[in-house]
Amino acid sequence: MSATFTHINQDGKANMVDVSAKEVTVRQAIAEAYIEMSAETLSLIVNGQHHKGDVFATARIAGIMAAKKTSDLIPLCHPLALTKVEVSITAETQFNRVRIESLCKLSGKTGVEMEALTAASVAALTIYDMCKAVQKDMVISTVKLLEKTGGKSGHFKAAE
Known part of the structure; x- marks a missing residue:
């Protein structure tokens, strides 16, 4: 793997990537959390x-709102339209857990992976917040990118 960090300049300092010369493509990302x-x-x-x-309805809305605010939460993220x-939130009663899957999409010059990851994370945090009075030892886990399409780096799909 010969990739380089894109948010570090030649002096080793954090910087926001200039995407002005990139082509507009349809970009999509899917993430999950448990x-x-x-x-x-x-x-x-x-x-x-x-x-x-309705815990799931509240968490769903929180995840959507969080995706829209990702650039306010994560330094160096571009604000995206x-x-x-x-x-999507699914109760997996056989495993005593909830699975959250988020999908973010746009036509733009930069990817939506961070927005999808933020949506899934905040939805999980919202479930925790709403249920902490009943149970404090809930565990949020496996926040990960499942798939992304579009852009120069093309298609990525996590191993199963």
Whole structure:
């Protein structure tokens, strides 16, 4: 792997990458995160018995909002005009966990990996926040990029 860090200049200092000469292409990224919890906590959520309301709906909206604010949260990220943000949340009761998958898309000069990762992460954090009164030892794990398309580096798909 001969890739170089793009956010470090020749003097070793952090800098925002100049994307002005890059071509506009359709770019998409898919990320995931998991949050593990007790069967009892998951049951409260799935059965709509959580006292704070619809946990998944709130987490979905939080993830979408976070994707749109990624450049405010991550230094050196470009502000992007996202054309699609989707957050899917699935209860995996057999594993006592929730799987979050986010998809971000645009036509632009830079990728949307950070937006997808931020969406999945913040959705998981929102689930934690809404459920921490019931259970404090939940575990957020496996936040990762699953796939990305578009741009000079082309297609990437994580190993299964």
